[in-house]
Structure formats: C-alpha cells, structure tokens
Amino acid sequence: MGLKDTLKLTDEDISILSLLAQHLKAMPELAEEKRREANPEGECVICGAQLPFHHYALEFGTHIRKRARFCGLDCLQAFIHELAEAKGLTQPTAQTPHDTGE
Numbered sequence: 001m002g003l004k005d006t007l008k009l010t011d012e013d014i015s016i017l018s019l020l021a022q023h024l025k026a027m028p029e030l031a032e033e034k035r036r037e038a039n040p041e042g043e044c045v046i047c048g049a050q051l052p053f054h055h056y057a058l059e060f061g062t063h064i065r066k067r068a069r070f071c072g073l074d075c076l077q078a079f080i081h082e083l084a085e086a087k088g089l090t091q092p093t094a095q096t097p098h099d100t101g102e
C-alpha cells in the first residue's frame, strides 16, 4: 500500500504536493533573489546612482534573462523610452495618457 492510499490522497492532493516540492527545491534560489532585492548591490543603469531600498527592476530576455535596475520611476521611464526608440517605437506623446478611442 502506497503513501497515497495510506493518507487517502486524491490526485489533486498529489499534484499540489508535487508542486509544493518543486517550490521547496527552488527555495534557496528564491531566498537569494529576495536577499538581493532587499540589499540591492549596484547602480541605476540610467543615472548610475546607488540603488535605494525601494527601487525598480525590469526583467527582459527569453533565453538569457537580464535585469535592469532603476533608482526611480523617472529612470525606468527613461529606459523604456530609450528601448522604444532603439526598436523604432518612439512615442512622442508618451506623457499623455492614451486615447482609449471610445
């Protein structure tokens, strides 16, 4: 008799447990990531200022994940604007809210 029968686990229980096990395996990695978020080392990619405790980060890339960190919203906006420009998606009226067209 297996554990499943002994504990009267349903298939749903099993899938939840295996999901939980996966998360537990990923815990040290997550903890390290959280630690790095709490103690930001490094500088804002836009202005080079030391990152404050509350900063912004943008993750991008599909195969190689990159993370750009910003000291504030203005630097994040500047980065997105630069990115859009580089991709030829310039929005000259980025400051104005978009017309929803209703």
Ligand SMILES: [Zn+2]
Pocket: 044, 045, 046, 047, 048, 049, 070, 071, 072, 075
């Ligand atoms: Zn900055």
